[in-house]
Amino acid sequence: MTTRDEIENLILRVAQGDRAAFSNLYSSTSAKLFGVVLRVLNDRAEAEEVLQEIFVKVWHNAGKYSVNGLSPMTWLITIARNAAIDRLRKARRAEKPAELEERIADPGAGPEEAAIAKSEQSRLTACFAELAARHAEAVRRAYLEGETYAELAARFDVPLNTMRTWLRRSLLSLRECLSR
Amino acid sequence: MSDQDQPDRDDRVLAGEYTLGLLSADEAAAFEARMVREPELRALYAQWAEDFTGLTDDIAPQAPPARVWQQIETGLFGTRERRSWLRRFTFWGGGIVAAAVLVLAVFLPDLVERGPVPPVDPPYVAQIASEDGSLVVQAVYDDATGSLFVDRESGGAAPGRALELWLIAGEDAPVSLGVMPQDAQSILRVADDLRGRVAGAVLAISDEPEGGSPTGAPTGDVLAVGPVQES
Missing domain, CATH: 1.10.1740.10 (RNA polymerase sigma factor, region 2, helix turn helix motif)
Structure with missing residues (x-):
């Protein structure tokens, strides 16, 4: 190594x-x-x-x-x-709109919850766990799937501004948790 | 009003959004401009980058196939260029003397060294050099304007001869970009129909009669070559 x-x-x-x-x-x-x-x-x-x-x-x-x-x-x-x-x-x-619909509906494309769970002892995982499940999922998807605000809003079926608020508050909570 | 109420005004949040790639192109550019002059912002970004990289901790390494490394080496150091160049020369037939092939075979392996940092961050650069360093030309190309800035750092045309610059795109025959002026530094204009073909092509310099090749194809020895790379 x-x-x-x-x-x-x-x-x-x-x-x-x-x-x-x-x-x-x-x-x-x-x-x-x-x-x-x-x-x-x-x-x-x-x-x-x-x-x-x-x-x-x-x-x-x-x-x-x-x-x-x-x-x-x-x-x-x-x-x-x-x-x-x-x-x-x-x-x-x-991508065509129909393909987008399909991808967003596809649960298989998600980040591996199991993989995240394996490193339970890590600070990052602990801080993610403090977020609401859907918020944590949105942050992970932004990082590992590169999803944009618009795509995340469509996936979670919330208005764009709501998604921005989710993400920004989640980032703030993560930063505060990670700095503890 | 606390940060919690105004999370979008918090640089910690902005740096997180930047790291995730959630900002628009304009916002990201503005953030990068601020990072240049604000070390605190750089530190916030670095912190997020370190933290989010933790999301990849559980991703198992996977050995890539050997061809990936071969292609990286070929792309950067031109070892594949050597084969296709030789093939091309045989296609050119009588236009190029056998000596040119020998010269190429000798100097191609170590052609590409990393060029100097160009002054204004142009999209493409090329170092057109002979192996022994007797002829070295740095080229900087802007595909938006079609201007090819050339800086002859060493070497020059033999008495009564001229250096001609050629563009070789893919498997196509060389196309003349013009005779290199006497001045060490000059700007050549790339014809509109060639502008889009410079990226990924090879630039070559051949020894030609004064005024350039009379045939439209290289007639003398190829003295130096270099691939065009993204800067």
């Missing part, structure tokens, strides 16, 4: 154009990032393409790593998650 410091060191070397370090970074982190991308996209072919995009971005942007204040895995997972969500949203923009 590669430690946080090792991954950080690899990123800093990639920023200098070190290809061997880039190859090591890929070996150490691609499986986790591929897992995340697959979780978001649920399509292997798309996930492979996005994983490529992610590492091209990492190669070009490694120099920005040290200024963003994120831990190395958070930086990488954030790039991965955002790239996957971008891909998902592009596909959704091309």
Whole structure:
């Protein structure tokens, strides 16, 4: 297992154009990032393409790593998650209304409650548990499914402004809980 | 009035919305502009990014197939370019002498080094370089305007000869982008019908008679090549 410091060191070397370090970074982190991308996209072919995009971005942007204040895995997972969500949203923009209806009605597309439950001891999970179930679900969907305010409002069948209020209050509660 | 009553005025909430990708494009851009000058906002964002990344803790790693890494290497370092270039040269037939193929085979493997940070964040950049560094041209391309800024950092045309710049998009034959001016730095205009084809293409520089290739295809040695990449 590669430690946080090792991954950080690899990123800093990639920023200098070190290809061997880039190859090591890929070996150490691609499986986790591929897992995340697959979780978001649920399509292997798309996930492979996005994983490529992610590492091209990492190669070009490694120099920005040290200024963003994120831990190395958070930086990488954030790039991965955002790239996957971008891909998902592009596909959704091309979606017909009937397909949207179907997707929103599909309970199978939801985040894995069971998976969340497994890490019960974590602070994050404890703080999510303090939220109303539907609010917690909306925040998770925004992160793991990339759903927008409009999509969440449609899914939970509430007005858009109500969804904004849910989300914002949930974020505030989460932040206060996580800062305790 | 407490924050609880006005959650949308709270930067902690705004940073959370930004991290989740819930802001509109305009709002996100405004947030990013503020982050540049407000370290507190950067810290709030970093905190949310760390926290939400926790939602991926239970996602099991999955080994990607080996082809993904091969494609990343090819895309960034041009190893696949080498094969398709050689194939292309054989297609060009008599237009290119065998020596050019040899030159390419020798200098292609280490073609792409990372270019310098361009001054104004252009969409595309390319480093067109020979392996020995005797000819290095940095190119910066803006597809919105079709202007291709070229900066010849080292090397130049032989006496009585000219350097000509070529665009090679996909499997298509090279299309001339013009003869490189004497000045080290210059701007070439990419014709409207070619503008959209520069991204992902390869730029090449060949040795030509003064005034450029008389045939519309490269006639002399290909001295330097480099792929166009998103900056």
